[in-house]
Amino acid sequence: MRIHFIAIGGSAMHNLALALHDKGYEITGSDDIIYEPSKSRLKAQGLLPPSFGWYPDKIVSDLDAVILGMHAREDNPELLRARKLGLTIYSYPEFLYEQSKNKTRVVIGGSHGKTTITSMILHVLKYHNREVDFMVGAQLEGFDRMVHLTEENDFIVLEGDEYLSSPIDRRPKFHLYQPNIALLSGIAWDHMNVFPTFENYLSQFQIFVDGIVQGGSITYNEEDEAVVQIIENTQNQIRKFPYQTPAYHIEAGQTFLETEEGPLPVHVFGRHNLSNLAGAKWICQQMGIDEDDFYQAISSFTGASKRLEKIGETETSVVYKDFAHSPSKVAATTHASREQFPDKTLVACMELHTYSSLNETFLSHYRGALDAADVAGVFYSPESVAIKKLSPLSESQIRDAFRNDKLKIFTDPDQFKHFLYGLDKENSVYLFMSSGNYGGLDLPAFLKHLG
Known part of the structure; x- marks a missing residue:
């Protein structure tokens, strides 16, 4: 496939470009400015645009798809050209769904904790040599990319961001994934430039839960009143798995998780991170990792980039x-x-x-x-x-x-x-x-x- 990225330099966009390049796709892209580390990473794979700016002549009729990043504007000259030619234009989340519609989609949503929970799940799966596709919003230790896509893997784990999909698609990203297995970590009003009231913001999470594939599941933080309200309001026929902050204690700056096998030292700390850990455990169990194997792996998790x-x-x-x-x-x-x-x-x-x-x-x-x-x-x-x-x-x-x-x-x-x-x-x-x-x-x- 030949795919062109409009605004290829973004954190998520350049990782997707690299993942598709690894998959054998022919990738081109444009941007008006690209910062590090995106610039060096694209250059290393021969994907860095030779010059910055927007070039409508890059948009040709035999492109299989154009992927549009949030950084671009509605009047972007490359976008206008793509529309004129009638090319297939995807937002970032739309394309991820297209790549994963035959897989079991695991989507982690919430105002906070979603990057950490997604990172914990991927760490545990990697520890036990379980291959999955994924998209996560931070660079993880032991992972080359924030996006990984294959034809053969059965699962894809997606961080479900509630921000807008693209300049021409004002739906929140996580509305497009249609999860089979979902998690909701917590709700606290954010992005008021897009969601001007808490009620409007809250409704986005209701749409997310209502959009879980029938017969799927929602794992949710029962200590968050807004989350519980969403779960109670849904008419969706799904399985519901509540979780809460596990018991723990701290000794000399070290956090210990209370387990049936005794205290387990962990690198992460704080009630919010231990709540995240409990949610990640439930998701991993639904993906075939039992509790003992989860604890064995999570004890070596040191955290996601820029998250404590x-x-x-x-x-x-x-x-x-x-x-x-x-x-x-x-x-x-x-x-x-x-x-x-x-x-x-x-x-x-x-x-x-x-x-x-x-x-x-x-x-x-x-x-x-x-x-x-x-x-x-x-x-x-x-x-x-x-x-x-x-x-x-x-x-x-x-x-x-x-x-x-x-x-x-x-x-x-x-x-x-x-x-x-x-x-x-x-x-x-x-x-x-x-x-x-x-x-x-x-x-x-x-x-x-x-x-």
Whole structure:
């Protein structure tokens, strides 16, 4: 097959391009800019566009398909040309469904935890040499790609993102997968630029559960009221498997999971991650992995990239990086770090970076999110607010929203850096939560400063 990617440089898009190239497809692509590591990875396989920009002459009538990324716009010249020629145009999730409609589709959904749960499942399956197709939203240790597609594998494991499919398909991605086996980890309002009310956001998850193949199953977090409401409301004839946070204890900074065979040390920590683990166990059991084999494998799971990822430590201090940006994720990650290291000074820093987090009407949802920290810092860029065409934010608005007397607020990268470097380096836990980089903070240099 000959397939052209419009916006090939995205994290998900370039991984799909590489997976299809491995499968023997002829791949071309375009983008107006491509960052690392996508750039080097595409170049290594001969898939990097020779120049950046949009070139309608790349769109020819004998293409079997065009895959359209979210980064492109509706008036993209290559897209307009593809439509004029009547070519088959897929969104990313549409194409994944086409590649997997004869497989058993396992889809992991939820506002939070889906990357970690998907990663746990793939780690366990790989540990026991079970071959499956997959798509996951983070680079995993031991895996070359975030996407893997074959003709022969019976299962495909998909991270079910609720964000939009493409510029011309406004359906959430996870509505398109039609799972046989599904999981719902939790619901907390996110993406308010697309889903302006919680009720509207909630309805997307109802559609997801209602769309499970008849006779399929939903594994769900029974500790989340919104999730339970969705499960109770569905008329879909599916099997229902609830899960909850398992029993555990912590000794000297080490989390132990309580099992029938005794305490099991695990690398991940925090109630939210142990809840994720319980969900992953249920899914693995439905895929043929028994409980003992699951525990044997999960004890070596060190986490997904940027999900409470340990990036450095000294004799007395440790540094973690996390993708957390929504209020529920920030609160869960901060509380987990406090619980894991009760005798250390917890320095929790987050960046208001996404559309929702920078929206003045959404800020109040962050109330109490950083209360578990001894030192709390918030960074945001007024330029980012302007780029997103939002109302300017003031320090007082942020302080009122978080309701935290200890909160320090920064808009200048140099002042934020000076704040960090001025803290006591000993016996501390540093937690950096952001999908951005705090205006260019050099984390490797900070780690070197800690010694």
